[in-house]
Amino acid sequence: MTSPNGSTTNLSADPAAIRRSFDHTWATLSPIGRDRVSGGYNRFPFTAVDLSLREWFTAEATKRGLDVEVDRNGNQWAWWGTPTSGAVATGSHLDSVPGGGAFDGPLGVVSSFLALDALRAAGVTPVRPLVIINFFEEEGSRFGLACLGSRLMTGQTNPDTARALTDNDGISLADAADAAGIRAQDMGHDADALAKIGVFVELHVEQGKNLVDQNASVGVASAIWPHGRWRFTFTGEGNHAGTTALVDRRDPMLPFATTILAARSIAETHDAVSTFGRVRVDPNGTNAIPARVDAWLDTRAADEASVSGVVRDLSAEASAAGTAHGVEVEVSQESWTPVIDFHRPLRDRLVATLDTAGISAPVLPTGAGHDAGILSNAVPTAMLFVRNPTGVSHSPREYAEEVDCVDGVIALAAVLTDLLTSPAETVTAGQ
Ligand code: GLV
Ligand code: MN
Ligand code: MN
Numbered sequence: 339m340t341s342p343n344g345s346t347t348n349l350s351a352d353p354a355a356i357r358r359s360f361d362h363t364w365a366t367l368s369p370i371g372r373d374r375v376s377g378g379y380n381r382f383p384f385t386a387v388d389l390s391l392r393e394w395f396t397a398e399a400t401k402r403g404l405d406v407e408v409d410r411n412g413n414q415w416a417w418w419g420t421p422t423s424g425a426v427a428t429g430s431h432l433d434s435v436p437g438g439g440a441f442d443g444p445l446g447v448v449s450s451f452l453a454l455d456a457l458r459a460a461g462v463t464p465v466r467p468l469v470i471i472n473f474f475e476e477e478g479s480r481f482g483l484a485c486l487g488s489r490l491m492t493g494q495t496n497p498d499t500a501r502a503l504t505d506n507d508g509i510s511l512a513d514a515a516d517a518a519g520i521r522a523q524d525m526g527h528d529a530d531a532l533a534k535i536g537v538f539v540e541l542h543v544e545q546g547k548n549l550v551d552q553n554a555s556v557g558v559a560s561a562i563w564p565h566g567r568w569r570f571t572f573t574g575e576g577n578h579a580g581t582t583a584l585v586d587r588r589d590p591m592l593p594f595a596t597t598i599l600a601a602r603s604i605a606e607t608h609d610a611v612s613t614f615g616r617v618r619v620d621p622n623g624t625n626a627i628p629a630r631v632d633a634w635l636d637t638r639a640a641d642e643a644s645v646s647g648v649v650r651d652l653s654a655e656a657s658a659a660g661t662a663h664g665v666e667v668e669v670s671q672e673s674w675t676p677v678i679d680f681h682r683p684l685r686d687r688l689v690a691t692l693d694t695a696g697i698s699a700p701v702l703p704t705g706a707g708h709d710a711g712i713l714s715n716a717v718p719t720a721m722l723f724v725r726n727p728t729g730v731s732h733s734p735r736e737y738a739e740e741v742d743c744v745d746g747v748i749a750l751a752a753v754l755t756d757l758l759t760s761p762a763e764t765v766t767a768g769q
Pocket of ligand 2 (some may be wrong): 435442475732
């Protein structure tokens with residue numbers, strides 16, 4: 339194979355061997371954190387399940403002779419070669435949303451280990467180290483802030499704010515991290531760790547049907563839609579469900595109901611998507627009018643003005659509905675990720691490398707957030723997507739065909755071969 343800058347490698351991946359290895363590796367990871375009834379995954383940071391996932395990662399690295407480090411923010415790094423600055427980094431995350439699928443995150447980690455195997459089998463001789471990273475709390479399912487491991491490392495989240503985040507049981511991130519053996523006081527911007535990454539490529543299952551529509555097993559990311567999370571708090575008056583006349587109620591559930599419906603219609607107006615997927619009702623009793631409802635809005639669109647428009651209009655609608663029901667409404671932003679345009683020369687390089695390897699990879703944007711998006715503010719970053727036949731994600735029904743997963747490994751191996759064997763100045767050219 340000849341890379342775009344002219345260097346030659348002898349990568350000739352064996353799909354049957356990759357498939358066997360994929361089956362085996364996937365089978366060792368699959369049971370961890372799976373709900374036996376729904377088949378969905380509950381993999382949250384700093385839990386017993388997370389500890390098992392970390393042990394799995396260490397075992398996969400160790401059996402390949404890789405050294406594993408845990409950085410100040412709890413991310414795991416498995417090194418092929420001596421840790422130095424400017425390494426080629428790949429990987430993804432092992433945590434899940436509540437009741438999530440098997441592929442979102444783990445496909446990238448498993449594919450990274452198998453791509454390394456393919457490189458070794460092909461006798462690739464890297465001129466810089468390769469590191470496989472498992473980022474912590476990518477989904478923000480336990481502490482509410484997505485991509486926490488990469489945000490902390492790159493200094494995009496204040497560590498004091500992160501340490502004070504709490505889960506649904508009121509346990510702070512600081513206490514949970516300390517209990518899991520990650521020193522919370524050390525968390526924060528880690529320039530030394532970041533300097534070790536010369537370039538980052540994340541492989542991920544597609545969370546949509548673009549690749550189905552384009553009849554391709556693998557794609558390359560162009561951009562990530564801007565997105566954010568807002569907390570809507572409706573405070574009314576708790577009271578008895580049987581003895582309180584309708585006219586005497588200050589029921590926070592009512593303006594919330596109006597707000598849910600408005601989120602849909604306002605999103606349509608702005609060509610955006612909006613979701614209330616998480617609600618907390620206090621006290622959450624069948625025969626009690628709630629005193630308070632907290633609900634989290636997730637809004638995304640192709641451009642930032644549309645997202646701001648949704649939040650502005652929806653806040654006004656919620657506030658008017660609150661006034662009509664004697665309920666106070668507060669809206670606060672909990673996270674914001676601006677539009678990400680991936681490093682154009684690197685993206686073009688991936689497309690050219692894949693083309694040379696006989697893989698025609700369309701370029702596509704995504705509405706999903708990723709650690710690659712956070713890292714792209716600091717280092718040249720790219721993403722590969724693997725076809726998802728239904729497009730379903732964040733659900734136990736999330737899926738990718740094994741043959742496409744093998745294509746993903748072959749594509750990642752081709753890209754890594756190019757990046758590991760080319761002169762440094764060409765790898766990061768055009769930043
Ligand atoms: C993560 O997958 C997200 O897009 O929220
Ligand atoms: Mn996800
Ligand atoms: Mn993911």
